[in-house]
Amino acid sequence: MRIRATVAAVSGALALSALAVPAAQADETVSRADVAKIREAAHAGSGKTAFGTRAPEEGQPYALNVSFSDFKIAKAVKVGITNHVATKVTYKLTHGADLDITAADFYTDPYIYKGAFDAPDNMLFGNNYGKCTPASSTTANCTGTIDVYPADGELWNADAGSWKAGAMAIAFNGQDPSAESFDITKVGYADKGGLATTLIQRNSQLTVNASPEPVKKGKTITVTGKLSRANWEDNKYHGYTNQSVKLQFRKKGSDTYSTVKTIKSNSTGELKTTVTASQDGYFRYSFAGTSTTPAVNATGDFVDVQ
The missing domain is CATH 2.60.40.730 (SOR catalytic domain)
Structure with a gap:
């Protein structure tokens, strides 16, 4: 499976940026690889196509009280052979009143994927995490981009066609994923696929x-x-x-x-x-x-x- 964000994080190709919310910046020590590990642990333990509401088990994050809606992305994205292509996305994030989305270690991220949600053939993220502006005590309006670098081997010809969109959110709650004391069961995670569709096309x-x-x-x-x-x-x-x-x-x-x-x-x-x-x-x-x-x-x- 070719997941660009994971590969790029390991190679240092991605410049990570903060989650833009009032009076807070996301902790840049949390890499895309760290986020990918949380996602993999959550999906491995859910036993479902979508990560559902459940109590945390050993080695798994707990289900975060977050949902996503109103995801909008271009109907089609033309991708050539060398030029970087960036596509803007917007979505609504709804969360529990007890969740502080302005925390430095809260992240949300839009993405698109090819194939099944629980076992995608390919995934593409943005260079930066999503940016959210609170609209109320329990909702926020979020924006992001999907960045594609065809010259970096992110796509195969078989990837052309229909892709689905998803979004995730992670609350690390003070847990440092690089520390020996890291406790994944204290990390909150939410993930939802099938929020929209788009065509990734060979220019x-x-x-x-x-x-x-x-x-x-x-x-x-x-x-x-x-x-x-x-x-x-x-x-x-x-x-x-x-x-x-x-x-x-x-x-x-x-x-x-x-x-x-x-x-x-x-x-x-x-x-x-x-x-x-x-x-x-x-x-x-x-x-x-x-x-x-x-x-x-x-x-x-x-x-x-x-």
């Missing part, structure tokens, strides 16, 4: 070239191009094969493209078709997208018809 690229230019009216125009998408395993763009792509035309002076025909990309993602020259205008290819790959339009190529 797409599309080109077009119409020739010859200029061309006589009634002669044949050959329109070529290529549909490609990000490969997260070798950090290159490769042809997206056997996909339906529309050839569209916009006459000079117009803002509207009309579909001329639909063709399919070949075994290397290449596109090629012919049309009859009739008037000055722009040709482009247009791809409607799939659940794993976003829609994309090529920049129109002007043809002068004489």
